[in-house]
Amino acid sequence: MVFSINLVDEVALIALKAHITYDSQGILATNWSTKSSYCSWYGISCNAPQQRVSAINLSNMGLQGTIVPQVGNLSFLVSLDLSNNYFHASLPKDIGSIPATIFNISSLLNISLSYNSLSGSLPMDMCNTNPKLKELNLTSNHLSGKIPTSLGQCTKLQVISLSYNELTGSMPRAIGNLVELQRLSLLNNSLTGEIPQSLFNISSLRFLSLGENNLVGILPTGMGHDLPKLEIIDLSTNQLKGEIPSSLSHCRHLRGLSLSLNQFTGGIPPAIGSLSNLEELYLAYNNLAGGIPREIGNLSNLYILQLGSSGISGPIPPEIFNISSLQIIDLTDNSLPGSLPMDICKHLPNLQGLYLSWNKLSGQLPSTLSLCGQLQSLSLWGNRFTGNIPPSFGNLTALQVLELAENNIQGNIPSELGNLINLQYLKLSANNLTGMIPKAIFDISSLQEIDFSNNSLSGSLPMDICKHLPDLPKLEFIDLSSNQLKGEIPSSLLHCRQLRVLSLSVNHLTGGIPKAIGSLLNLEELYLGYNKLAGGIPREIGNLSNLNILDFESSGLNGPIPDQLFNISSLQEIVLTDNSLSRTLPMDICKDLHNLQGLYLSFNQLSGQLPTTLSLCGQLLSLSLWGNRFTGNIPPSFGNLTALQDLELGDNNIQGNIPNELGNLINLQNLKLSQNNLTGIIPEAILTSQNCRAFRWQKITFQAVSHQVLALSSPILKACYRTQ
Numbered sequence: 001m002v003f004s005i006n007l008v009d010e011v012a013l014i015a016l017k018a019h020i021t022y023d024s025q026g027i028l029a030t031n032w033s034t035k036s037s038y039c040s041w042y043g044i045s046c047n048a049p050q051q052r053v054s055a056i057n058l059s060n061m062g063l064q065g066t067i068v069p070q071v072g073n074l075s076f077l078v079s080l081d082l083s084n085n086y087f088h089a090s091l092p093k094d095i096g097s098i099p100a101t102i103f104n105i106s107s108l109l110n111i112s113l114s115y116n117s118l119s120g121s122l123p124m125d126m127c128n129t130n131p132k133l134k135e136l137n138l139t140s141n142h143l144s145g146k147i148p149t150s151l152g153q154c155t156k157l158q159v160i161s162l163s164y165n166e167l168t169g170s171m172p173r174a175i176g177n178l179v180e181l182q183r184l185s186l187l188n189n190s191l192t193g194e195i196p197q198s199l200f201n202i203s204s205l206r207f208l209s210l211g212e213n214n215l216v217g218i219l220p221t222g223m224g225h226d227l228p229k230l231e232i233i234d235l236s237t238n239q240l241k242g243e244i245p246s247s248l249s250h251c252r253h254l255r256g257l258s259l260s261l262n263q264f265t266g267g268i269p270p271a272i273g274s275l276s277n278l279e280e281l282y283l284a285y286n287n288l289a290g291g292i293p294r295e296i297g298n299l300s301n302l303y304i305l306q307l308g309s310s311g312i313s314g315p316i317p318p319e320i321f322n323i324s325s326l327q328i329i330d331l332t333d334n335s336l337p338g339s340l341p342m343d344i345c346k347h348l349p350n351l352q353g354l355y356l357s358w359n360k361l362s363g364q365l366p367s368t369l370s371l372c373g374q375l376q377s378l379s380l381w382g383n384r385f386t387g388n389i390p391p392s393f394g395n396l397t398a399l400q401v402l403e404l405a406e407n408n409i410q411g412n413i414p415s416e417l418g419n420l421i422n423l424q425y426l427k428l429s430a431n432n433l434t435g436m437i438p439k440a441i442f443d444i445s446s447l448q449e450i451d452f453s454n455n456s457l458s459g460s461l462p463m464d465i466c467k468h469l470p471d472l473p474k475l476e477f478i479d480l481s482s483n484q485l486k487g488e489i490p491s492s493l494l495h496c497r498q499l500r501v502l503s504l505s506v507n508h509l510t511g512g513i514p515k516a517i518g519s520l521l522n523l524e525e526l527y528l529g530y531n532k533l534a535g536g537i538p539r540e541i542g543n544l545s546n547l548n549i550l551d552f553e554s555s556g557l558n559g560p561i562p563d564q565l566f567n568i569s570s571l572q573e574i575v576l577t578d579n580s581l582s583r584t585l586p587m588d589i590c591k592d593l594h595n596l597q598g599l600y601l602s603f604n605q606l607s608g609q610l611p612t613t614l615s616l617c618g619q620l621l622s623l624s625l626w627g628n629r630f631t632g633n634i635p636p637s638f639g640n641l642t643a644l645q646d647l648e649l650g651d652n653n654i655q656g657n658i659p660n661e662l663g664n665l666i667n668l669q670n671l672k673l674s675q676n677n678l679t680g681i682i683p684e685a686i687l688t689s690q691n692c693r694a695f696r697w698q699k700i701t702f703q704a705v706s707h708q709v710l711a712l713s714s715p716i717l718k719a720c721y722r723t724q
Contacts, residue, residue: 005037005051006050006051006052006053008074008075009052009076010038011070011073012068012070012073012074013038013044014034015068016067016068016070017032018068019068020064022062022064022065022086023061023062023063024061024062024063025061025062027042027061038053039051042058043056043057044056045057047076052074052076054076054077055077055078055079056071056074056080056082057079057081058082058085059082059083059084059112060083060084060085062085063082063085063087064085064087064088065086065088066087066089067087067113068099069100069101070101071099071101071102072099072100072101072102072104074105075105075107076107077108078108078109079110079112080102080112081110081112082112082113082116083112083114083115083116083137085115086116086117087113087117087118088116088117088118088119089118089119089142097118097119098120098122098123098138100125103123103125103126103129103133104129105130108130108132109133109134110134110135111133111136112137113137113138114140114141114161115139115140116141117141118141118142119141119144120143120144120145121144121145122138122143122145122147122151124150126150126154127150127151127152127153127154128150131153132156134156134157134159135158136157136159136160137161138161139163139165139185140164141165142165142166143165143166144167144168145167145168146167147167147171147172147175147186147191148172149172149174150174151172151174151178152172152173152174152175152177152178153177154178155177155178157178157180157181158180158181158182158204159181159183160175160178160181160183161183162185162189163185163187163188163189163209164187164188164189165188165189167191168189168190168191168192169193170191170192170193170194171186171195171196171215172196173196173198175196175198175199176196176197176198176199176201177198179202179203179204180204181202181204181205182204182205182207182229183205184205184207184208184210185207186209186210187209187210187211187212188211188212188213189212189213190213190214191210191213191214192214192215193215193216193217194215194217195210195217195219195235200223200227202226203228204229205227205229206229206230206232206253207231207232208230208232208234208235209233210234210235211237211238211258212236212238213237213238215235215238215240216240216241217240217241217242219240220245221245221246221247222245222247223247223248224245224247224248224249224250224251225247225250227251228250228251228253229253230251230253230254231255232255232256233248233251233254233256233257233258234256234258235258235259236259236260236282237260237261237262238261238262239262239263240259240262240263240264241262241263241265242264242266243265243266243269244259244264244266244269244272244288246269246271248269248271248272249272249274251275254275254277254278255277255279255280256280257272257278257280258280258282259283259286260282260283260284260286260306261285261286263286264287265286265288265289266289267288267289267293268288268290268292268293268296268307270293271295272293272295272299273294273296273298274295274298275299276298276299276300276301278301278302279301279302279303279325280302280303280304280306281296281302281304281306281307282304282306283306283307283310284307284308284309284310284330285308286311287310289311289312289313290313291313291314291315291317292307292312292314292316292320294317294319296317296320297317297318297320297322298319300323300324302323303325303327303328303350304327304328305326305329305330307330307331308330308331308333308355309333309334310334311334311335312336313334313336314336314337315337316331316336316338316340316356321341321344321345321347322347323347324347324348324349326348326350326351327350327351327352327374328352328353328355329353329354329355329356330353330355331355331356332355332356332359332379333357333358333359334358336356336359336360337360337362338361338362339361339362339363340356340361340363340365344366344369344372345369345371349372349374351374351375352374352377352398353375353376353377353379354369354372354375354377354380355379356383357379357380357381357383357403358381360383361384361385362383362384362386363385364388365385365387365388365389365390365409366390367390367392368392369390369396370390370392370393370395372396373395373396373398375396375398375399376400376401376422377399377400377401378393378396378399378401378402378403379401379403380403380404381404381405381407381427382406383406383407384408385408385409386408386409388410388412389409389411389414391414391415393414393416393420394416394417394418394419394420395419396420397419399420399422399423400422400424400425400446401424402417402420402426402428403425403427404431405427405431406429406430407431408431408432409428409433410431410432410433411434411435412434413433413435413441413457415438415440417440417441418438418439418440418443418444419440421444421445421446422446423444423447424449424474425447425448425449426441426450427449427451428451428452428455429452429453429479430453430454430455431454432455433452433456434455434456434458436457436458436459437452437459437480442462442465445474446474447475448474448475448476448477449476449477449478450475450478450479450480451479452479453481453483453503454481454482454483455482455483456483457480457485458484458486459485459487460485460486460487460488461480461489462492463488463490463491463492465490465493466492466494466495466496467492467495474498475498475499476498476499476500476522477499477500478502478503479501480503480504480507481503481505481507481527482505482506482507483506483507484507484508485507485508486507486508486509486510487509487511488509488511488514489504489511489513489514489528489533490514491516493514493516493520494516494519497521497522499520499522499523500522500524501523501524501525502517502520502523502525503525503526504527504528505527505529505530506529506531507530507531508531508532509531509532509533510531510532510534511533511534512533512536513533513537513538513552514538515538515540516540517540517544518538518540518543518544519540520544521543521544521545521546522546523544523546523547524546524547524570525547525548526541526544526549526551527551528552529551529552529554529555529575530553530554532555532556533556533557534556534557534558535558535559536557536558536560537552537557537559537561537562537565537576537581538562539562539563539564541562541564541565542565542567543564544568545568545569545570546570547570547571548570548571548573549571549572549573549575550571551575552576552579553576553577553579553600554577554578554579556580557576557580557581558582559581561576561583561585561606563586566589566590566593568593571595571596572595572596572597572598572619573596573598574596574599574600574601575598575600576600576604577600577601577603577604577624578603579603580604581604582605582606582607583606583607583608584607584609585601585608585610585611586611587612587613588611589611589613589617590611590615590616591616593616593617594619595619596617596620597619597620597622598621598622598624599614599620599623599624600622600624601625602626602627603626603628604627604628605628605629606629606630607628607629607631608632609630609631610625610632610633610634610635610638610649610654612635612637613637614638614641615635615637615640618643620641620644621643621644621645621646622644622646623641623644623646623647623648623649624648625648625649625652626648626649626651626652626672627650628652629652629653630649630652630653631653631655632654632655633654633655633656633657633659634649634654634656634662634678635659636660636661637661638659638661638662638665639659639663639664639665640661641665642666642667644665644667645670646668646669646670647668647670647671648670648672649672649676650672650673650674650675650676651674652675652676653676653677654673654677654678655677655679656678656679656680658680658683659683662685663683663684663685663686671686
């Protein structure tokens, strides 16, 4: 077959193919063959008369390799699209980044190299020979350096997208010359300096995204006057100051306004209420003042209102709750007082998220919240709500998050909450709730977290908890601490196999610790302290290979501490204070406890010598063995615990000298050795005035040591206290 080709174009394409090191679909390997015209190759288009390459579209092909300079020889190329591949940089420096020759193609209108791994900087003269370029899309690469000033010479540019790169420096003022620009996206770079005011004079601009940079300065008061077509403006996550310009009200086509995470001051301009096309309004995390303008209620197309942590105060205008299009209302962490309208959901059929936590809201929870049938998240945490939880909340079957913690809510937990079949997070802590926990709560298969802590809940836990839904796939967190629960800890908890945190502390639970807890292999934190348990610590606890915190303080336990407990290498904190635990500690206690930071065994009946191998717990910050029956000497190896801040060995039967090596504990703040049988001289390394300053003592206690110690050391002791 005879076909017309241009050797320059063919050589350029073959060079590109040769530098593609991985072709996931194998298309180029089989299709790009010199046995056929390159105009028939996959992804190649040619112009009709000259049969020259006019377009390359190899997007979304999973290609890996480098872009060769020969591509710049395709002198009839109009469109280049290599987006969504794995083109990357390699040595030499100019290969694999973006070859400068591409920008010399005078016919080129569209360049799309987004979503690759290209690096290097943009050519400083990139627009000197190509004034026709309309679209430049280099989003999501690793490009660095400054945005070239010469970009302002591409006066036909309509789209510039350089988001998600590593660009630095300030925005060139020359961008203001791009009078046909419609889309400018520089999101998520490291740009600094002020936004050029000329940018706000480009009347063709529809989309402006400069978020997630380090831009500073004040927005021009008249910035909205010359942007009649603007639809989206995102300046979030910068360091912009000053007031929000009222002139934004002139951007009549605005659909999205995001100014969050800046340092704006002043009030929310009431004029924003005239933006009748606005769909999304983000002003969160600023330093605003004053209230929410009731004019916001005029935004009949608004579906996201996010004003969290913005410094606003005053009551929530009832007009807000009349915007039927709203899907998200986020007013978290402000100073909003007052009560919620009793008909709050009358006009909110589309509401999916209501976030009003950390305000000063009071009054009763409106039962009509149940009319928001699409509601997925209801967060009223940290307010001053009173009254009961309305049983009608059980009708919110789409609800995934219910957070009512830290209020003044009272009464029972409604059993109707068991109807929330999609609920994932249920947080009712720190209220005045009473009565029993409804059994139906534990039958919600979607639950991930339950937090009922710090209430006055009574009764016992269901003995078949987790059993109705064996191997609950999602429940990770149960906190029922600080209540008045009685009865035994259910063995059926073993069916909650995904549990990471179990906290039942500060209740009136009785019986033993179920051996079945040792089956919870994902458990990271276990709190059973301040109960009325009996028996010993099951050796099965040693199976909890992911456990970080074990807290059984004041829980009524007795018997020896199982050796298996000290084999859990992930443990960071062991708290067994104030029980009746007996016998000795393993002599190799720290062999596996490389992450241990706190060991609290005070006020038990432990005996024997202090293991020298405690010095192998190199991360230990607190060692508290107060009030036991330990004998023997303080091991000199304790001086190796250089991270130690608290050492409490008081009220034991320890004897001998205080080791000089304790002077190596440069981070020690509290040293308590009182009520032992220590003799000898207090080492100067501990009490010299120089070390007193270095150690920054909070407390040092040697009461009830021998008179010989105090007599010989009192000059040093006095000198030490004079330095405090």
